[in-house]
Amino acid sequence: MHSLIYKVFTRKYSLSLQADSLLYLSDVIKQNEMTQTDAAKWLELLADxxxxxxxxxxxxxxxxxxxxxxxxxSGTSNGLVGAGDASKPGSDLFTVIDAFDVPAWWYDPGKKMFTQPFTEGDILSSAESKAALFRQRYDLLRQRVLRNDNFMPVSFSDQEKDRFYKLSTIDSLQGREGEHFLIFGMLSQLEEGKMFLEDKAGSIELDFSHMSKSVNGLFTESCFVLIDGYVEDGVLKVEEIGLPPPESREKSRAAFPNINFFGGQPSLRTDVQLRAIEV
Structure with a gap:
């Protein structure tokens, strides 16, 4: 059972077990005579x-x-029962979380992980907070875009995938007029009547008169977009524009399994149990 415990806790959820914790889980599984399938379900619930x-x-x-x-x-048929029977909805189904108690997670693109700031937020923030907000929004969306299958480099094991999209930054466009680029950034109006694309490296004026086809989506100022086009006379000629691809809840949780983004004490019930109660 040690290998199964290691597979669930360490490989899937990136958790490290102390030696006595590993022995304890193994003993519980043996004492309750769990099958391999039941033990896997129970360990999955514990780790999650x-x-x-x-x-x-x-x-x-x-x-x-x-x-x-x-x-x-436990979710098994061997009698390991605790609080939270899905057939008896209780007060743990709803939790009120104060807005000031929601964790302030910030994504660190260097470490590729979420961290918490050293200072607490205020209702009346400083002027720098507005710029920090958009930088953080940029980092959050960019890491999600790069995790999308269409933007991941081709691996030797993936024989069916023959290409992928590569993001460029605005500062890399200098001296490369005529080449096509795919850029992720924020739409802004730095000059009256002119739209620009901004990222953390710089900004460039946009020309939408060369768009080859209609697109779907609502595009506003401060909206983050993906733009495909080429540079001419210092202006990015836009041929296609689109919104960042969405990501499923399951994939986001798999990428950051140990982060509680909303705060409070999560329900001990499984997603299956919660859906059964909701129905």
């Missing part, structure tokens, strides 16, 4: 709940693990 409740704590220690095992519904 730990990741939700203990964000920022990748080390699974014995004491909090025992408390978690006592509280979590």
């Amino acid at each position: 709940t730990w990741a939700k409740r203990e964000e920022g704590r990748p080390l699974v220690e014995l004491a909090p693990l025992k408390a978690l095992v006592a509280a979590v519904v």
Whole structure:
């Protein structure tokens, strides 16, 4: 069972188990005579709940693990039952989270992970906060775009994929007129009557008169977009424009399994149980 525990906790959820925690889980599985399938489901529920409740704590220690095992519904048929029976909806289904209690997660593009700022936010923020907001928005959306299959470099194991989209930055366009580029940035009106595309490296004026076909989407100032085009006389001639591709909740959670973005104590119920109650 040690290999199964390691597969679920460490490989899937990036959690490290102390030796006594590993032995404890193995003993619980043996004492309840779980099958391989039941044990996998139970471990999945434990690891997922730990990741939700203990964000920022990748080390699974014995004491909090025992408390978690006592509280979590195992989802198996072997009698490991705790609080949160899905057939009896209770007060844990709804939680009111104060706006000031929501964690202030900031994405660090250098570390490729979320961190929390050292200073607390204020209702009346400084002037620098507005620029920081758009920089953070840029980093958040860009990392999601780069995680999309169409933007991931071709690997040797992926024989069916023969190409991928490569993002360029505005500062890399200098001296390369006539070449085609795909750029991610924010629409802005730096001069009256003229639209520009901005990223963290610079800005460039846009010309939409060369667009080859109609596009779908609502595009406004301060909207982040993907633009395909070429540079001529210092102006980016736009041929296509689109919004960043969406990402499913499952893929976002898989990318950052240990982050509780909303704060509060997540429900101990599984997604399947919550959907059953909702129906």
